[in-house]
Amino acid sequence: MSAPTLSPATVPPVTEHPDFLLLDSDLSAEDIALRDRIRAFGQEHILPIINEYWERAEFPMEVLEPLADLGIVGTFIQGYGCPGLSRQAAGIVARELGRIDGSVNTFFGVHSNLGMGAIYTLGNEEQRQRWLPDMAKLKKIGAFALTEPNHGSDSVALETSARREGDHWVLNGHKRWIGNGHAADVIVVFARDEADGNVKAFVVEKNEDGTYPEGYQPEVITGKVGKRAILQGDIVIDNLRVPVENRLENCESFAGVNRVLSATRGGASWEAVGHGMAAFELASQYALSREQFGAPIAGYQLVQEKLATMLSDVTQMQLLCTRMAQLQERGEFTGSMAAMIKMVTSRKALAACREARDMFGGNGLLLENHIARHLTDMEVVSTYEGTDSIQALLVGREITGISAFTTKKR
Structure with missing residues (x-):
């Protein structure tokens, strides 16, 4: 039989997601509505077009108007046309955008969290009023x-x-x-x-x-x-x-830069969760539809073990990020905590994407099946906001009290 592909119309619907420990059931009605609004946006406006733009290395400017209409631009910023989201809600935004597409999520994070966040955190009131309202409407990028x-x-x-x-x-x-x-x-x-x-x-x-x-x-x-x-x-x-x-x-001073980075810290970890969720969803759906040796590959022990491991890793990432949001709201979140969560979520999400790509076999190399995009995008996530090695050294310094960073030339 011919190998099945997952067109935008057949990727997991917005109501389906791997939430094995029912964490989303603890969300407020507003946060659930936010989650579902972003998922519907992704299904309608991004998935049908993203592969062609990704292949051409172009940004889909046509998504800006519906993105602005979501009411999420500015995330944690209060006023100036911004929604003033909680840490949990801002995390859901990054998770759900990452679950759809990493490029769109990065565009949003750079504009909304870093660009706008810098003006909000470091600017005076006149400067905020001058730039933030138009940026909140995506009239200025x-x-x-x-x-x-x-x-x-x-x-x-x-x-x-x-x-x-x-x-x-x-x-x-x-x-x-x-x-x-x-x-x-x-x-x-x-x-x-x-x-x-x-x-x-x-x-x-x-x-x-x-x-x-x-x-x-x-x-x-x-x-x-x-x-x-x-x-x-x-x-x-x-x-x-x-x-x-x-x-x-x-x-x-550079302390100002750190204030901005601290305010936006954790976005990459939430995005990693989104990529991991997408990888699990795509792999589990493909395993049920792909037949080899006369039966769906989902019925083979090796495949089921892979799926169970992927779901376990995704759940661990979700738990870490949920706890991160709680500590951020309480003002108890530290840089070394952020480093550990970024290190773990990046490693597990990248492993899940690689496992899913392998499960697709040769079909995993095709953009139409979506997993290759998530896999290569996760390679990028593992680098920005601090590489895996840097995160490990930050955690190591916290554990030992000894800095392994050096400026000496060897």
Whole structure:
């Protein structure tokens, strides 16, 4: 018989999900409605088109209007047209978007959590009013320019510089892996003040004609194997002049960057749960429909053991993230806790995606069956917000009290 494929119409419906310990039954009616609204959005607007955009390495701009209509842009931000979601609800957003597609989730996270979050956390009231309402409606797209070619995990050592010249700041440097950085309307750029050596935050805006100011030179990074439908920029900053009123007032050192990252911490872990859920759903459905040696492969012991392990891992990830949201709400969540949860969820979600891809056999290589997209996207999730090795060292430092990070050249 011919091998079955899972078209957008036959992927698991929005009412079906692996929640073995019934964790979602504890959600409020509002959070359940939020979950189902995002699932319906994914089924209607993303799954029918995402593979073609993913293959072409283009972002589906057509989803922005229905995405804005979901009422989730700005997640945890209070006011300015944002929903002021709880940590649990914000986690559900990342989980459900990840379950649909990683590229769309990254676009949303960069814009809503990092870009808007930086302005909300570090800006003054005038700056919030100037930018956040339009960003909440997705009339303006945001970006967060922190990492550099030589500074990813050690972004605290960023080299992009800023110096005050009259009514402007002049920025010079190089940023890389900046989601939306090639096309965003509002980009928060972090640079080191030459006068005091401290890191400051600056908002770069497009001109009225849609071009960038002179000195902001973005180029799309090509050739990616994952998250292909979200574009990242490599940005050369050459004597870029930024008005003094565009410096975010409440960022006086790298501690400001940490405030933003702390406020958004955990998003990658929730997304990993979404990818793991999708992998389990796709694999279990395929196992029931795929016949080999005269019977569905779901009836074979090896396949059932794989499915049981995948479901167990997904459940463990769900439990960790649920606990994370509880601790965040209580103000008891720490950086080392975040590192452990990111490490565990990334490892287990990536393992689930690899197992599901293997269960599909050759059909798992086809985009039409969706699992290849989740697998390669999870490779990306395992890298951003800190690689697996970095997370392990952070947990190791917490356990032993000894830092294994070093700046010594060997």
